[in-house]
Amino acid sequence: MNKEQRKVLAGLATDLDEARGKVEDIKAQIETLRDEEQEKYDNMPENLQGGERGEKLDQAITELQDAIDNIERMDFDWVIEALGRAEE
Numbered sequence: 001m002n003k004e005q006r007k008v009l010a011g012l013a014t015d016l017d018e019a020r021g022k023v024e025d026i027k028a029q030i031e032t033l034r035d036e037e038q039e040k041y042d043n044m045p046e047n048l049q050g051g052e053r054g055e056k057l058d059q060a061i062t063e064l065q066d067a068i069d070n071i072e073r074m075d076f077d078w079v080i081e082a083l084g085r086a087e088e
Helices: 003-041 052-073 078-086
Strands: none
Touching: 003 052, 052 078
């Protein structure tokens, strides 16, 4: 790998590290939304939880949790370390 390519990899690693912070902020916002939806669902009478509105809330909560789970699977450290190893 030449000097220019190493410079590009170093810049990508820096960009990825910055993106990690943004992704964590997004994750926190999604968690807040999930918690708000969960609170709405939990405060519904049981007979309404099984109705259309309750099912929609439950589905939204599930989708938000899935989004959180997938964000948590992102392994920024591994990618940054791999870029560093590629520079060698």
